[in-house]
Amino acid sequence: MANIGVIGSKGAMGEALRDVIEASGHDYAGGADKGDDVSKLADVSDVLVDFSAPGALESNLHAAVGAGIPIVIGTTGLGDKHHAAIDQAARAIPVLQTGNTSLGVTLLAHLVREAAKRLDSDWDIEILEMHHRRKVDAPSGTALLLGEAAAEGRGIVLADNSERGxxxxxxxxxxxxxxxxxLRGGTVAGEHSVILAGDEERITLSHSAENRAIFARGAVRAAEWLRGRDEGRYTMDQVLGL
Structure with missing residues (x-):
């Protein structure tokens, strides 16, 4: 049992998280959204789950560090300064940051990494993603996560070896x-495909999200796993023991 606080509680993910937290037997410690004092939520929580916005990340990390509790970060659209802030916070508390909390996507990224490692650069890698019309960042955090997995498998730096738009x-x-x-349109929760195209053959590894509840379930699983860990930066791969 844990008291789990949700940052970004008024968004679609925040609502899904509350349902999953209560259904899983944990206590919903409360929520915070734009303009709320996150430190008050941190003081009554055992762990925080953040699905808010990049601009709020540093203050959310500050609240978690101040309360001495773990935080799971599922916010996408993060840049170098955000990752530097996460690294700094991870010196004091356990932090798990991911572009996607789905357990299925976590396994997909593992498979992509393994495939890229075993197939040479003659195999072209393309990542296709589609989300609902309201999504504001592109490529999606999940697409970038999969791209990083492919780059790790190849032993290259994604930023120096990507083509977009x-x-x-x-x-x-x-x-x-x-x-x-x-691609953007409709109410698509999330579709991702990684295509490895060789000469006269092609492999497609894909994942379909049918409901945001899958991300909420994965985030709660991550929060459960993160409690009691030493300070440091963790990943969803570790949650699944990959």
Missing amino acids: RDGNTGARSDGAIGFAS
Whole structure:
């Protein structure tokens, strides 16, 4: 049993989290949203789950550090300064940050990493994702997570080997690049495919999210796992023992 506080409680993920927390036998410690004092929520929580916005991350980390409790970060659209803040907080508390809390996506990323490791650069890697019309960032955090997994498997740096937003006379595809394409429309919770295209053969690894509850269940699983850990930065791979 744990008291789990939710940051970003008024969003779609916040509502899904409350349902899953209560259904799993944990206590919903309360929620915080834009303009709320997160430190008050942290003081009555055993662990925080953050699905808010990048601009709120540093203050949310400060609240978790001040209360000495773990935090699970599922917020997407993070940049270098956000990851630096996470690294700093992880010196004092357990922090788990991920682009996707789904257990299925976590396993998919593992499979992508293994496939990229075993197939040479003659196999082109393309990542296709689709989300609902209201999603504001692209590529999705999950697409980037999968891209990082592919890059790790290849032993390359994703930022130096990615192609995005192709339009017009772009020229031939760069050797060894990891391509991204983003689609937006309707109410799609999340569709991701990683295509490994070789000469005269193709492998597609994919995941379909049918409901946001899968992300909430994974986040609660991560919160359960994170409680009692030493300070440090953790991943969903560790939650699944990969």
